[in-house]
Amino acid sequence: xxxxxxxxxxxxxxxxxxxxxxxxxxxxxxxxxxxxxxxxxxxxxxxxxxxxxxxxxxxxxxxxxxxxxxxxxxxxxxxxxxxxxxxxxxxxxxxxxxxxxxxxxxxxxxxxxxxxxxxxxxxxxxxxxxxxxxxxxxxxxxxxxxxxxxxxxxxxxxxxxxxxxxxxxxxxxxxxxxxxxxxxxxxxxxxxxxxxxxxxxxxxxxxxxxxxxxxxxxxxxxxxxxxxxxxxxxxxxxxxxxxxxxxxxxxxxxxxxxxxxxxxxxxxxxxxxxxxxxxxxxxxxxxxxxxxxxxxxxxxxxxxxxxxxxxxxxxxxxxxxxxxxxxxxxxxxxxxxxxxxxxxxxxxxxxxxxxxxxxxxxxxxxxxxxxxxxxxxxxxxxxxxxx
Numbered sequence: 001x002x003x004x005x006x007x008x009x010x011x012x013x014x015x016x017x018x019x020x021x022x023x024x025x026x027x028x029x030x031x032x033x034x035x036x037x038x039x040x041x042x043x044x045x046x047x048x049x050x051x052x053x054x055x056x057x058x059x060x061x062x063x064x065x066x067x068x069x070x071x072x073x074x075x076x077x078x079x080x081x082x083x084x085x086x087x088x089x090x091x092x093x094x095x096x097x098x099x100x101x102x103x104x105x106x107x108x109x110x111x112x113x114x115x116x117x118x119x120x121x122x123x124x125x126x127x128x129x130x131x132x133x134x135x136x137x138x139x140x141x142x143x144x145x146x147x148x149x150x151x152x153x154x155x156x157x158x159x160x161x162x163x164x165x166x167x168x169x170x171x172x173x174x175x176x177x178x179x180x181x182x183x184x185x186x187x188x189x190x191x192x193x194x195x196x197x198x199x200x201x202x203x204x205x206x207x208x209x210x211x212x213x214x215x216x217x218x219x220x221x222x223x224x225x226x227x228x229x230x231x232x233x234x235x236x237x238x239x240x241x242x243x244x245x246x247x248x249x250x251x252x253x254x255x256x257x258x259x260x261x262x263x264x265x266x267x268x269x270x271x272x273x274x275x276x277x278x279x280x281x282x283x284x285x286x287x288x289x290x291x292x293x294x295x296x297x298x299x300x301x302x303x304x305x306x307x308x309x310x311x312x313x314x315x316x317x318x319x320x321x322x323x324x325x326x327x328x329x330x331x332x333x334x335x336x337x338x339x340x341x342x343x344x345x346x347x348x349x350x351x352x353x354x355x356x357x358x359x360x361x362x363x364x365x366x367x368x369x370x371x372x373x374x375x376x377x378x379x380x381x382x383x384x385x386x387x
Contacts, residue, residue: 054274055229064197073192076091083180084175091184091186098167109160112156178203185198202270212257238265288332290328293320294347313355
Protein backbone atom coordinates (compact mmCIF):
# COMPACT_ATOMS: atom_id res chain seq x y z
CA UNK A 1 0.00 0.00 0.00
CA UNK A 2 2.83 2.40 0.87
CA UNK A 3 4.53 1.57 -2.42
CA UNK A 4 1.35 2.44 -4.30
CA UNK A 5 1.12 5.86 -2.60
CA UNK A 6 4.72 6.67 -3.44
CA UNK A 7 4.15 5.77 -7.07
CA UNK A 8 1.09 8.07 -7.21
CA UNK A 9 3.12 11.00 -5.76
CA UNK A 10 5.92 10.51 -8.30
CA UNK A 11 3.43 10.44 -11.17
CA UNK A 12 1.82 13.62 -9.88
CA UNK A 13 5.13 15.50 -9.81
CA UNK A 14 6.03 14.21 -13.26
CA UNK A 15 2.66 15.29 -14.58
CA UNK A 16 3.09 18.81 -13.24
CA UNK A 17 6.56 19.09 -14.79
CA UNK A 18 5.20 17.91 -18.13
CA UNK A 19 2.36 20.43 -17.99
CA UNK A 20 4.73 23.27 -17.08
CA UNK A 21 7.12 22.26 -19.87
CA UNK A 22 4.35 22.18 -22.38
CA UNK A 23 3.08 25.67 -21.41
CA UNK A 24 6.61 27.26 -21.79
CA UNK A 25 6.19 29.48 -18.64
CA UNK A 26 8.51 29.72 -15.60
CA UNK A 27 7.54 30.53 -12.00
CA UNK A 28 8.11 34.26 -11.10
CA UNK A 29 10.95 34.82 -8.55
CA UNK A 30 9.95 36.49 -5.29
CA UNK A 31 10.33 40.33 -5.12
CA UNK A 32 13.57 41.50 -3.41
CA UNK A 33 13.13 43.16 -0.01
CA UNK A 34 13.40 46.98 0.18
CA UNK A 35 16.97 48.26 0.45
CA UNK A 36 17.89 49.59 3.87
CA UNK A 37 19.23 53.16 3.68
CA UNK A 38 20.34 55.62 6.30
CA UNK A 39 18.44 58.89 6.47
CA UNK A 40 18.69 62.18 8.31
CA UNK A 41 15.79 64.48 9.19
CA UNK A 42 16.35 68.10 8.24
CA UNK A 43 15.60 70.74 10.86
CA UNK A 44 16.48 74.45 10.87
CA UNK A 45 19.79 75.21 12.56
CA UNK A 46 21.77 78.35 13.16
CA UNK A 47 24.00 79.23 10.24
CA UNK A 48 26.73 81.80 10.72
CA UNK A 49 28.54 83.79 8.08
CA UNK A 50 32.09 84.05 9.32
CA UNK A 51 35.64 84.90 8.27
CA UNK A 52 38.92 83.74 9.76
CA UNK A 53 41.91 86.05 10.11
CA UNK A 54 45.24 86.29 11.87
CA UNK A 55 45.11 88.59 14.90
CA UNK A 56 47.77 90.21 17.06
CA UNK A 57 47.42 90.48 20.84
CA UNK A 58 48.09 93.83 22.46
CA UNK A 59 48.42 94.56 26.15
CA UNK A 60 46.26 97.44 27.29
CA UNK A 61 49.02 98.28 29.79
CA UNK A 62 52.56 97.62 28.66
CA UNK A 63 55.34 100.08 29.50
CA UNK A 64 59.11 100.26 29.33
CA UNK A 65 60.44 101.36 32.70
CA UNK A 66 63.00 104.19 32.68
CA UNK A 67 64.77 105.80 35.66
CA UNK A 68 63.97 109.39 36.54
CA UNK A 69 67.40 110.01 38.05
CA UNK A 70 70.97 109.20 37.07
CA UNK A 71 73.27 106.99 39.10
CA UNK A 72 74.60 103.49 39.67
CA UNK A 73 72.33 100.48 40.13
CA UNK A 74 72.59 99.39 43.76
CA UNK A 75 69.88 96.72 44.05
CA UNK A 76 67.57 94.71 41.79
CA UNK A 77 64.44 93.41 43.54
CA UNK A 78 62.83 91.41 40.71
CA UNK A 79 63.57 88.79 38.11
CA UNK A 80 62.16 88.41 34.60
CA UNK A 81 58.70 86.85 34.66
CA UNK A 82 57.88 87.83 38.24
CA UNK A 83 54.37 88.95 39.10
CA UNK A 84 54.43 92.36 40.78
CA UNK A 85 51.83 94.59 42.38
CA UNK A 86 51.37 98.27 41.69
CA UNK A 87 54.02 100.30 43.54
CA UNK A 88 56.36 97.34 44.16
CA UNK A 89 60.08 98.23 44.23
CA UNK A 90 61.85 97.03 41.09
CA UNK A 91 65.34 98.59 41.00
CA UNK A 92 67.24 100.95 43.32
CA UNK A 93 69.62 103.58 41.99
CA UNK A 94 72.42 104.98 44.17
CA UNK A 95 70.84 107.72 46.30
CA UNK A 96 73.80 108.98 48.35
CA UNK A 97 74.02 112.21 46.40
CA UNK A 98 70.30 112.76 46.70
CA UNK A 99 70.43 112.03 50.44
CA UNK A 100 73.19 114.59 50.90
CA UNK A 101 71.20 117.17 48.96
CA UNK A 102 68.16 116.45 51.16
CA UNK A 103 70.21 116.88 54.34
CA UNK A 104 71.52 120.21 53.03
CA UNK A 105 68.00 121.40 52.25
CA UNK A 106 66.81 120.40 55.71
CA UNK A 107 69.70 122.35 57.29
CA UNK A 108 68.82 125.37 55.20
CA UNK A 109 65.21 125.04 56.33
CA UNK A 110 66.28 124.99 59.98
CA UNK A 111 68.39 128.14 59.44
CA UNK A 112 65.52 130.02 57.83
CA UNK A 113 63.13 128.95 60.60
CA UNK A 114 65.56 130.35 63.22
CA UNK A 115 65.85 133.60 61.26
CA UNK A 116 62.06 133.79 61.03
CA UNK A 117 61.67 133.31 64.78
CA UNK A 118 64.25 136.04 65.45
CA UNK A 119 62.53 138.43 63.05
CA UNK A 120 59.18 137.89 64.73
CA UNK A 121 60.59 138.58 68.22
CA UNK A 122 62.31 141.73 66.97
CA UNK A 123 59.04 142.89 65.43
CA UNK A 124 57.21 142.33 68.75
CA UNK A 125 59.76 144.49 70.64
CA UNK A 126 59.65 147.19 67.97
CA UNK A 127 55.86 147.31 68.15
CA UNK A 128 56.00 147.68 71.96
CA UNK A 129 58.55 150.50 71.69
CA UNK A 130 56.52 152.20 68.96
CA UNK A 131 53.47 152.28 71.22
CA UNK A 132 55.55 154.03 73.91
CA UNK A 133 57.02 156.47 71.39
CA UNK A 134 60.52 155.02 71.66
CA UNK A 135 60.64 153.64 68.09
CA UNK A 136 59.89 155.34 64.82
CA UNK A 137 57.42 154.23 62.19
CA UNK A 138 60.30 153.48 59.85
CA UNK A 139 61.79 151.00 62.33
CA UNK A 140 58.39 149.37 62.65
CA UNK A 141 58.09 148.98 58.86
CA UNK A 142 61.58 147.53 58.67
CA UNK A 143 60.71 144.95 61.33
CA UNK A 144 57.62 143.89 59.45
CA UNK A 145 59.57 143.63 56.19
CA UNK A 146 62.19 141.45 57.86
CA UNK A 147 59.47 139.07 59.11
CA UNK A 148 57.94 138.81 55.64
CA UNK A 149 61.35 138.13 54.09
CA UNK A 150 62.10 135.46 56.73
CA UNK A 151 58.72 133.78 56.09
CA UNK A 152 59.40 133.72 52.32
CA UNK A 153 62.85 132.24 52.92
CA UNK A 154 61.32 129.59 55.20
CA UNK A 155 58.73 128.66 52.57
CA UNK A 156 61.44 128.42 49.92
CA UNK A 157 63.55 126.18 52.13
CA UNK A 158 60.54 123.95 52.89
CA UNK A 159 59.85 123.65 49.15
CA UNK A 160 63.48 122.66 48.58
CA UNK A 161 63.15 119.93 51.20
CA UNK A 162 59.96 118.62 49.56
CA UNK A 163 61.61 118.65 46.14
CA UNK A 164 64.64 116.75 47.44
CA UNK A 165 62.36 114.20 49.12
CA UNK A 166 60.45 113.62 45.89
CA UNK A 167 63.66 113.28 43.91
CA UNK A 168 64.97 110.83 46.47
CA UNK A 169 61.92 108.65 45.94
CA UNK A 170 62.81 108.38 42.26
CA UNK A 171 65.94 106.45 43.21
CA UNK A 172 63.64 103.49 43.89
CA UNK A 173 62.01 102.54 40.59
CA UNK A 174 58.53 101.12 41.25
CA UNK A 175 55.97 99.25 39.18
CA UNK A 176 53.39 101.66 37.72
CA UNK A 177 50.69 98.95 37.83
CA UNK A 178 50.27 95.28 38.60
CA UNK A 179 51.64 93.01 35.91
CA UNK A 180 54.38 90.66 34.77
CA UNK A 181 58.02 91.65 34.58
CA UNK A 182 59.87 91.58 31.30
CA UNK A 183 63.59 91.13 30.87
CA UNK A 184 65.80 93.11 33.28
CA UNK A 185 68.26 94.95 31.04
CA UNK A 186 70.71 96.25 33.66
CA UNK A 187 73.02 94.65 36.23
CA UNK A 188 74.33 95.70 39.61
CA UNK A 189 76.85 98.53 39.27
CA UNK A 190 75.66 99.73 35.87
CA UNK A 191 75.43 103.48 35.47
CA UNK A 192 72.01 104.54 34.21
CA UNK A 193 70.64 107.85 33.00
CA UNK A 194 67.12 109.15 32.54
CA UNK A 195 66.86 107.53 29.10
CA UNK A 196 68.32 104.13 30.01
CA UNK A 197 65.72 101.33 29.69
CA UNK A 198 65.69 99.21 32.83
CA UNK A 199 62.92 96.66 32.26
CA UNK A 200 59.28 96.42 31.20
CA UNK A 201 56.00 95.64 32.90
CA UNK A 202 53.08 94.11 30.99
CA UNK A 203 49.55 93.63 32.24
CA UNK A 204 48.15 90.47 30.61
CA UNK A 205 44.88 90.05 32.50
CA UNK A 206 43.04 92.13 29.92
CA UNK A 207 44.26 92.04 26.32
CA UNK A 208 43.19 93.49 23.02
CA UNK A 209 43.23 91.59 19.74
CA UNK A 210 43.83 93.56 16.54
CA UNK A 211 42.57 92.14 13.24
CA UNK A 212 42.79 93.58 9.72
CA UNK A 213 39.77 92.80 7.54
CA UNK A 214 38.94 93.69 3.92
CA UNK A 215 37.20 97.01 3.40
CA UNK A 216 33.95 95.50 2.02
CA UNK A 217 33.64 93.39 5.14
CA UNK A 218 34.34 96.33 7.43
CA UNK A 219 31.53 98.36 5.84
CA UNK A 220 28.96 95.80 6.95
CA UNK A 221 30.36 95.34 10.46
CA UNK A 222 28.88 96.75 13.64
CA UNK A 223 30.68 97.58 16.91
CA UNK A 224 29.09 94.57 18.64
CA UNK A 225 30.22 92.01 16.03
CA UNK A 226 31.26 88.76 17.71
CA UNK A 227 34.95 87.89 17.57
CA UNK A 228 36.22 84.45 18.61
CA UNK A 229 39.79 83.44 19.40
CA UNK A 230 40.56 79.88 18.26
CA UNK A 231 43.25 77.36 19.00
CA UNK A 232 45.15 75.45 16.31
CA UNK A 233 42.31 72.93 15.94
CA UNK A 234 39.57 75.53 15.57
CA UNK A 235 38.21 75.21 19.11
CA UNK A 236 36.89 78.47 20.55
CA UNK A 237 39.08 79.68 23.43
CA UNK A 238 37.58 83.10 24.11
CA UNK A 239 34.67 85.16 22.79
CA UNK A 240 34.31 88.93 22.80
CA UNK A 241 32.70 91.78 20.86
CA UNK A 242 34.35 94.28 18.56
CA UNK A 243 34.57 97.71 20.18
CA UNK A 244 36.65 99.56 17.58
CA UNK A 245 36.47 99.77 13.78
CA UNK A 246 39.09 102.03 12.21
CA UNK A 247 37.54 105.04 10.44
CA UNK A 248 39.95 104.66 7.52
CA UNK A 249 41.67 101.84 5.66
CA UNK A 250 45.41 101.28 5.51
CA UNK A 251 46.52 103.06 2.31
CA UNK A 252 49.01 100.29 1.49
CA UNK A 253 46.95 97.15 2.16
CA UNK A 254 43.41 98.55 1.93
CA UNK A 255 42.59 96.62 5.10
CA UNK A 256 40.63 98.03 8.04
CA UNK A 257 41.73 97.41 11.61
CA UNK A 258 39.18 96.18 14.13
CA UNK A 259 39.78 95.52 17.82
CA UNK A 260 38.16 93.57 20.60
CA UNK A 261 39.08 93.36 24.30
CA UNK A 262 38.80 90.28 26.47
CA UNK A 263 39.84 88.98 29.87
CA UNK A 264 42.79 86.64 29.43
CA UNK A 265 41.86 83.41 31.18
CA UNK A 266 43.84 81.00 28.98
CA UNK A 267 47.40 82.26 29.42
CA UNK A 268 47.82 84.21 26.17
CA UNK A 269 50.71 86.69 25.93
CA UNK A 270 50.98 90.21 24.50
CA UNK A 271 52.35 90.42 20.93
CA UNK A 272 51.26 86.81 20.28
CA UNK A 273 49.67 86.00 16.91
CA UNK A 274 46.38 84.11 17.23
CA UNK A 275 43.75 82.61 14.97
CA UNK A 276 40.51 84.61 15.09
CA UNK A 277 37.04 84.35 13.60
CA UNK A 278 34.58 87.19 13.02
CA UNK A 279 30.87 86.31 12.97
CA UNK A 280 29.31 88.69 10.46
CA UNK A 281 25.75 87.37 10.66
CA UNK A 282 23.66 84.46 11.96
CA UNK A 283 20.36 82.99 10.77
CA UNK A 284 18.33 79.76 10.92
CA UNK A 285 18.44 77.58 7.80
CA UNK A 286 18.25 73.97 6.68
CA UNK A 287 21.53 72.14 6.14
CA UNK A 288 22.10 68.97 4.19
CA UNK A 289 25.18 66.76 4.53
CA UNK A 290 27.56 67.11 1.61
CA UNK A 291 27.58 63.31 1.16
CA UNK A 292 23.79 63.31 0.67
CA UNK A 293 23.96 65.31 -2.56
CA UNK A 294 23.88 63.74 -6.03
CA UNK A 295 24.91 65.91 -8.97
CA UNK A 296 23.94 65.54 -12.59
CA UNK A 297 25.11 68.03 -15.21
CA UNK A 298 25.94 70.43 -12.40
CA UNK A 299 22.44 70.29 -10.89
CA UNK A 300 22.37 69.07 -7.26
CA UNK A 301 19.69 66.57 -6.24
CA UNK A 302 18.61 65.12 -2.90
CA UNK A 303 17.08 61.68 -2.48
CA UNK A 304 14.05 62.34 -0.28
CA UNK A 305 12.50 59.34 1.48
CA UNK A 306 8.68 59.51 1.41
CA UNK A 307 5.91 57.32 2.86
CA UNK A 308 3.20 56.54 0.31
CA UNK A 309 -0.51 55.98 0.99
CA UNK A 310 -0.18 52.27 0.26
CA UNK A 311 2.26 51.91 3.15
CA UNK A 312 5.40 51.74 1.02
CA UNK A 313 8.41 53.97 1.58
CA UNK A 314 10.10 55.12 -1.62
CA UNK A 315 12.86 57.45 -2.76
CA UNK A 316 12.08 60.65 -4.65
CA UNK A 317 14.84 62.38 -6.62
CA UNK A 318 14.34 66.10 -5.97
CA UNK A 319 16.34 69.06 -7.40
CA UNK A 320 17.57 71.55 -4.79
CA UNK A 321 19.33 74.89 -4.63
CA UNK A 322 22.39 75.04 -2.38
CA UNK A 323 23.95 77.91 -0.51
CA UNK A 324 27.38 78.19 1.10
CA UNK A 325 29.33 75.18 2.27
CA UNK A 326 29.93 74.89 6.00
CA UNK A 327 31.46 72.05 7.98
CA UNK A 328 30.53 68.96 5.89
CA UNK A 329 27.11 70.45 5.11
CA UNK A 330 25.51 72.82 2.60
CA UNK A 331 22.88 75.42 3.33
CA UNK A 332 19.66 74.57 1.48
CA UNK A 333 18.17 77.64 -0.17
CA UNK A 334 15.21 75.87 -1.82
CA UNK A 335 13.84 72.44 -2.72
CA UNK A 336 13.59 70.97 0.77
CA UNK A 337 11.49 71.67 3.84
CA UNK A 338 11.88 71.18 7.56
CA UNK A 339 11.10 67.61 8.50
CA UNK A 340 12.14 66.08 5.16
CA UNK A 341 14.17 62.88 5.39
CA UNK A 342 17.05 62.53 2.94
CA UNK A 343 19.10 59.42 2.23
CA UNK A 344 22.79 59.55 3.12
CA UNK A 345 23.88 56.02 2.19
CA UNK A 346 23.79 53.78 -0.94
CA UNK A 347 23.11 56.83 -3.10
CA UNK A 348 24.49 55.30 -6.31
CA UNK A 349 22.20 52.27 -5.97
CA UNK A 350 19.02 54.24 -5.39
CA UNK A 351 16.59 55.08 -8.20
CA UNK A 352 13.63 57.43 -8.33
CA UNK A 353 10.56 55.62 -6.96
CA UNK A 354 12.59 52.75 -5.51
CA UNK A 355 11.21 51.14 -2.34
CA UNK A 356 13.51 51.48 0.65
CA UNK A 357 13.61 50.76 4.34
CA UNK A 358 14.74 53.93 6.18
CA UNK A 359 17.10 53.80 9.11
CA UNK A 360 18.11 56.85 11.14
CA UNK A 361 21.75 57.71 10.49
CA UNK A 362 24.36 58.15 13.18
CA UNK A 363 25.05 61.63 14.54
CA UNK A 364 28.32 62.24 12.57
CA UNK A 365 26.39 62.11 9.29
CA UNK A 366 23.91 64.74 10.43
CA UNK A 367 24.63 68.41 9.76
CA UNK A 368 25.12 69.35 13.37
CA UNK A 369 27.71 72.05 12.71
CA UNK A 370 29.81 70.79 15.60
CA UNK A 371 33.10 71.56 13.89
CA UNK A 372 34.58 74.89 12.89
CA UNK A 373 33.47 76.47 9.63
CA UNK A 374 35.82 76.02 6.71
CA UNK A 375 37.59 79.29 5.93
CA UNK A 376 38.47 80.33 2.42
CA UNK A 377 42.09 81.07 1.66
CA UNK A 378 41.58 84.82 1.13
CA UNK A 379 39.83 85.40 4.45
CA UNK A 380 36.38 85.54 2.88
CA UNK A 381 33.09 84.65 4.52
CA UNK A 382 32.07 81.09 5.25
CA UNK A 383 29.02 79.44 6.75
CA UNK A 384 29.05 77.08 9.68
CA UNK A 385 26.61 75.45 12.03
CA UNK A 386 25.63 76.55 15.50
CA UNK A 387 27.76 75.82 18.54
